[in-house]
Amino acid sequence: xxxxxxxxxxxxxxxxxxxxVVDPGPDLAPHLTALADAxxxxxxxxxxxxxxxxxxxxxxxxxxxxxxxxxxAEFCAxxxxxxxxxxxxxxxxxxxxxxxxxxIEVLATPGHTADSACFVVSVPGDPASGTVVLTGxxxxxxxxxxxxxxxxxxxxxxxSLDRLSALDLxxxxxxxxxxxxxxxxxxxxxxxxxxxxxxxxDQVRAALTALGVTLPDGEVPLPDxxxxxxxxxxxxxxxxxxxxxxxxxxxxxxxxLRGQP
Numbered sequence: 001x002x003x004x005x006x007x008x009x010x011x012x013x014x015x016x017x018x019x020x021v022v023d024p025g026p027d028l029a030p031h032l033t034a035l036a037d038a039x040x041x042x043x044x045x046x047x048x049x050x051x052x053x054x055x056x057x058x059x060x061x062x063x064x065x066x067x068x069x070x071x072x073a074e075f076c077a078x079x080x081x082x083x084x085x086x087x088x089x090x091x092x093x094x095x096x097x098x099x100x101x102x103x104i105e106v107l108a109t110p111g112h113t114a115d116s117a118c119f120v121v122s123v124p125g126d127p128a129s130g131t132v133v134l135t136g137x138x139x140x141x142x143x144x145x146x147x148x149x150x151x152x153x154x155x156x157x158x159x160s161l162d163r164l165s166a167l168d169l170x171x172x173x174x175x176x177x178x179x180x181x182x183x184x185x186x187x188x189x190x191x192x193x194x195x196x197x198x199x200x201x202d203q204v205r206a207a208l209t210a211l212g213v214t215l216p217d218g219e220v221p222l223p224d225x226x227x228x229x230x231x232x233x234x235x236x237x238x239x240x241x242x243x244x245x246x247x248x249x250x251x252x253x254x255x256x257l258r259g260q261p
Contacts (some may be wrong), residue, residue: 014101014129018040019100024056025052032063041066043097047118050113076089091117105120107164109135109164135164135176139175146246162194172186215254
């Protein structure tokens with residue numbers, strides 16, 4: 001589910017004494033110690049709520065005294081060390097952070113989860129340093145992301161992909177994902193994701209037709225039998241270990257389809 005593991009990022013402008021850590025990851029002491037040793041840490045950012053990105057957050061705050069922020073208040077806390085003056089409220093869409101010599105713009109990108117965010121990072125006054133976009137699990141280095149229960153939404157996810165595609169940034173701009181290798185061209189990856197989602201929707205529609213299933217209206221929960229049948233038909237080629245994740249995406253796809261006029 002995490003490909004080759006969860007990626008934590010240490011960000012700082014050239015010459016900046018402090019750094020920003022994005023997604024400290026699971027509660028693994030050697031990993032968290034290595035991240036802390038890259039400090040001093042001025043701020044910790046969280047891309048979304050999943051434990052493989054946030055499980056080590058509390059311990060990491062203890063190690064560094066750094067404040068942390070995410071879209072969800074659950075992951076926000078003031079700092080206890082030198083960075084204690086930094087704000088600790090939830091991240092807001094469009095907010096610009098100036099920390100560790102960097103400009104970090106917050107983009108709310110719900111879909112994988114309701115609290116998913118991406119970060120557009122650049123060095124003010126130094127265009128040669130370029131721009132990168134940290135995508136969390138919204139866009140992975142390989143494969144496709146899960147629309148996770150209970151708050152994953154295909155409608156929101158497609159809107160988030162469109163927003164990433166429309167960013168006014170140099171082309172190509174690298175994407176730094178939460179899992180998998182760096183994406184050399186984020187816009188191309190987003191385009192491929194959009195096409196994949198369209199293909200999956202066509203497959204789900206075809207499965208519903210072949211199974212003779214009519215979706216209930218939006219007030220009625222989707223029957224487990226329908227979810228299982230459609231998942232089996234559309235994701236027949238995936239390993240059994242990831243079928244629960246596929247089922248979660250099928251639920252989001254069916255919710256999307258029955259919300260269409």
